[in-house]
Amino acid sequence: MSQEILDKVNAQVSAKFPGAVLSAELLYNFPVFTVDHNDAHEIVSFLKNDPELNFHFLTDLTGMQTADEKHLGVIYHLHNLPKNMRVRVKTFFSMDKPEIPTVTDLWPGANWMERETFDFYGVKFKGHPNLKRILNVDEMDIFPLRKEYPLEDQTRDDKSDKMFGR
Amino acid sequence: MSKKENTTPSTPPSDTMEKEYTTLNLGPTHPATHGIFQNVLTMDGEIIHNAVPTLGYIHRAFEKLAERRPYAQITPITDRLNYCSSPINNMGWHMTVEKLIKAEVPKRAEYHRVIIMELSRIADHIICNTIIGQDTGATTGFLYLFQWREHIYDIFESICGARLTTNICRIGGFDKEWSQKTWDMINNFVRDFPKGLEEFNGLLERNRIFMDRTINCGPISAEMALEYSFTGPNLRAAGVDYDVRVATPYSSYEDFEFQIPVGTQGDTYDRFTVRQEEMRQSLHIIRQAIKNMPSGKMHADIPDFFLPPKDQVYNNMEALIYHFKIVMGETDIPAGEIYHCVEGGNGELGFYLISDGGRTPFRLHFRRPCFIYYQAYPEMIKGAMLSDAIITMSSMNVIAGELDA
Amino acid sequence: MSQEIIKRTKLEIAKQPEGLEGPGFFATKVDEVIGMARANSLWPLPFATSCCGIEFMATMASHYDLARFGMERLSFSPRQADLLMVMGTIAKKMGPTLRQVYEQMAEPRWVLSVGACASSGGIFDTYSVLQGIDRIIPVDVYVPGCPPRPEQIIEGILKIQELSRNESGRRRNSPEYKKLMNSYGIE
Numbered sequence: 001m002s003q004e005i006l007d008k009v010n011a012q013v014s015a016k017f018p019g020a021v022l023s024a025e026l027l028y029n030f031p032v033f034t035v036d037h038n039d040a041h042e043i044v045s046f047l048k049n050d051p052e053l054n055f056h057f058l059t060d061l062t063g064m065q066t067a068d069e070k071h072l073g074v075i076y077h078l079h080n081l082p083k084n085m086r087v088r089v090k091t092f093f094s095m096d097k098p099e100i101p102t103v104t105d106l107w108p109g110a111n112w113m114e115r116e117t118f119d120f121y122g123v124k125f126k127g128h129p130n131l132k133r134i135l136n137v138d139e140m141d142i143f144p145l146r147k148e149y150p151l152e153d154q155t156r157d158d159k160s161d162k163m164f165g166r
Numbered sequence: 167m168s169k170k171e172n173t174t175p176s177t178p179p180s181d182t183m184e185k186e187y188t189t190l191n192l193g194p195t196h197p198a199t200h201g202i203f204q205n206v207l208t209m210d211g212e213i214i215h216n217a218v219p220t221l222g223y224i225h226r227a228f229e230k231l232a233e234r235r236p237y238a239q240i241t242p243i244t245d246r247l248n249y250c251s252s253p254i255n256n257m258g259w260h261m262t263v264e265k266l267i268k269a270e271v272p273k274r275a276e277y278h279r280v281i282i283m284e285l286s287r288i289a290d291h292i293i294c295n296t297i298i299g300q301d302t303g304a305t306t307g308f309l310y311l312f313q314w315r316e317h318i319y320d321i322f323e324s325i326c327g328a329r330l331t332t333n334i335c336r337i338g339g340f341d342k343e344w345s346q347k348t349w350d351m352i353n354n355f356v357r358d359f360p361k362g363l364e365e366f367n368g369l370l371e372r373n374r375i376f377m378d379r380t381i382n383c384g385p386i387s388a389e390m391a392l393e394y395s396f397t398g399p400n401l402r403a404a405g406v407d408y409d410v411r412v413a414t415p416y417s418s419y420e421d422f423e424f425q426i427p428v429g430t431q432g433d434t435y436d437r438f439t440v441r442q443e444e445m446r447q448s449l450h451i452i453r454q455a456i457k458n459m460p461s462g463k464m465h466a467d468i469p470d471f472f473l474p475p476k477d478q479v480y481n482n483m484e485a486l487i488y489h490f491k492i493v494m495g496e497t498d499i500p501a502g503e504i505y506h507c508v509e510g511g512n513g514e515l516g517f518y519l520i521s522d523g524g525r526t527p528f529r530l531h532f533r534r535p536c537f538i539y540y541q542a543y544p545e546m547i548k549g550a551m552l553s554d555a556i557i558t559m560s561s562m563n564v565i566a567g568e569l570d571a
Numbered sequence: 572m573s574q575e576i577i578k579r580t581k582l583e584i585a586k587q588p589e590g591l592e593g594p595g596f597f598a599t600k601v602d603e604v605i606g607m608a609r610a611n612s613l614w615p616l617p618f619a620t621s622c623c624g625i626e627f628m629a630t631m632a633s634h635y636d637l638a639r640f641g642m643e644r645l646s647f648s649p650r651q652a653d654l655l656m657v658m659g660t661i662a663k664k665m666g667p668t669l670r671q672v673y674e675q676m677a678e679p680r681w682v683l684s685v686g687a688c689a690s691s692g693g694i695f696d697t698y699s700v701l702q703g704i705d706r707i708i709p710v711d712v713y714v715p716g717c718p719p720r721p722e723q724i725i726e727g728i729l730k731i732q733e734l735s736r737n738e739s740g741r742r743r744n745s746p747e748y749k750k751l752m753n754s755y756g757i758e
């Protein structure tokens with residue numbers, strides 16, 4: 001089943017956007033596509049609006065940072081409820097220019113998910129109606145989920161390593 | 167009634183008067199919002215013209231925290247997502263890891279899990295529905311039904327030792343068989359709860375005042391709900407029969423027979439009745455699980471992740487090593503990328519996990535249903551009265567912990 | 572209340588303070604009478620943010636029934652409240668609000684910090700969580716636990732009652748108290 005979905009979607013998207021699909025694989029029985037970030041919006045929009053594929057439900061949108069700390073990624077989980085098909089679309093871009101078109105024009109529900117991704121990773125969604133921080137305070141100047149920023153609260157002074165003999 | 171024609175009150179022509187809106191700050195600590203939610207409302211008299219929610223008031227950085235913790239230690243974090251039904255979150259996380267390490271969990275453990283998950287679904291819906299009652303002015307229901315929540319707590323407590331933040335179950339299954347006392351409590355609950363539930367139902371469901379208050383209050387259409395990625399009871403109240411337990415069965419849900427209630431209007435009353443019916447269906451599932459309980463082991467055969475029995479730890483070198491490795495969180499996990507979802511109390515609770523093979527996840531993202539559907543709230547209360555906005559919020563069951571991560 | 576009802580419902584009347592008693596009069600210290608009155612009619616302001624708040628709901632509901640201690644009157648307005656019960660994680664974003672609520676309360680005011688999060692940040696040693704509310708407001712009683720059981724919350728409230736019963740009328744004017752407040756930058 002998953003293999004069929006993978007093949008079908010891959011064939012259709014590759015025909016429509018030649019060269020945009022960088023990889024298509026089955027990860028733990030889940031069809032995953034990595035696409036070029038320049039075409040990401042068009043591909044997602046095609047997946048949504050194509051009457052046959054009909055991935056009309058945006059399950060999830062989130063960001064990530066690659067292990068080399070040079071690229072950011074955005075990951076879409078799409079779902080076709082009537083046929084119960086799911087796909088994951090991933091796209092990566094350089095951290096120097098973290099920009100990608102918004103999908104709020106396709107799903108109003110993407111609004112906060114994109115704001116959250118911006119808040120955590122600093123991905124700029126072009127065309128987003130209200131791209132502000134959502135969970136953290138507005139004055140924050142770091143993007144806390146990037147690997148280079150520390151997790152711990154920096155104001156604590158009761159955690160000295162002396163206690164542990166280090 | 168007089169026969170006179172209904173005359174519209176004469177208003178001055180609109181260009182001579184400038185409309186003024188009042189701004190009302192509702193929250194973050196408003197007594198009627200049951201949690202930390204802030205909405206800046208623009209009001210036209212008593213009518214809501216616009217609402218701007220602010221969130222993040224209890225942002226606790228779960229996702230960053232999860233990147234620093236070994237897999238077994240992430241379970242306590244998931245407790246605190248939707249703390250009204252923590253066991254579902256725990257199980258969801260365990261199943262995600264099991265999927266990643268390809269563990270085969272025996273049916274017996276899965277059936278036990280189903281019982282716990284359905285119990286916590288009941289506990290979750292009890293909170294939501296009694297709060298709707300509370301906000302419409304019916305405190306009685308809250309006091310009646312909360313008593314039953316205590317019984318569920320007692321069951322959890324006898325299984326794992328905690329009431330609310332349960333950290334129940336392990337990766338791979340359960341650490342031991344449940345005691346006879348637990349089973350007695352479960353049987354008593356299944357036997358007696360319907361009475362309490364119907365009593366509560368009798369108080370509200372066909373109550374004229376309650377119906378007038380909730381029908382057509384905060385409605386959302388099925389199309390809108392899908393656009394806003396609604397899931398769970400709120401989506402079903404709008405008339406879409408999407409339930410993860412049926413669409414992508416996990417933990418042997420395919421063995422059970424149950425119905426998915428759907429509403430028609432997507433209003434507060436529908437959300438209330440859908441939740442009521444789901445509680446009945448949950449009881450039905452629990453009964454089936456007790457009746458058809460398979461025999462076998464309680465946990466999967468994965469020594470790398472499952473703590474060995476204590477007597478072996480004390481007498482056997484190998485078991486001791488495993489024990490240390492697991493407790494210190496030094497077991498490596500295969501690299502992989504996985505999305506697993508379960509039907510939480512509020513909808514599709516997803517775990518998107520990327521492992522790079524180390525002891526902690528590389529990235530863990532929680533798909534939190536509350537966070538996603540709460541953004542439709544301003545849309546739903548536009549043009550409604552302030553008091554309707556309050557019960558719309560409570561009927562959506564927005565849980566601050568899940569909202570703010 | 573008639574003796575009959577008291578007997579039937581096993582109610583206890585608050586203990587009479589020590590004093591001089593005679594036919595038609597009773598003399599005692601003002602402090603003790605006030606302390607007794609305060610302790611038995613605390614108006615708590617529940618500042619429930621997360622998980623611990625759900626445990627507080629259980630404490631309020633029929634099983635544990637906080638009303639037994641003269642507390643069924645929750646005051647959601649800080650101006651009339653005597654006791655601020657902080658339950659749950661306080662994020663840094665929430666800190667100023669909490670402080671504002673505290674400042675709006677009239678003296679005498681007590682603060683009960685329920686749960687590991689409110690007391691010390693708990694398991695969330697993260698960039699966004701305030702590491703204990705005692706960084707911004709003074710706390711009278713800490714209740715540990717994640718979440719504390721309702722019995723523990725009740726115990727904490729009993730401790731607050733004890734404090735308020737035995738507090739001298741002059742304490743809030745004393746230089747020590749002023750110093751404490753100033754160390755938090757209040758007033």
Ligand code: SF4
Nearest residue numbers: 622659686687688717
């Ligand atoms: S102490 Fe524990 S239960 Fe209480 S708010 Fe913090 S995490 Fe939740």
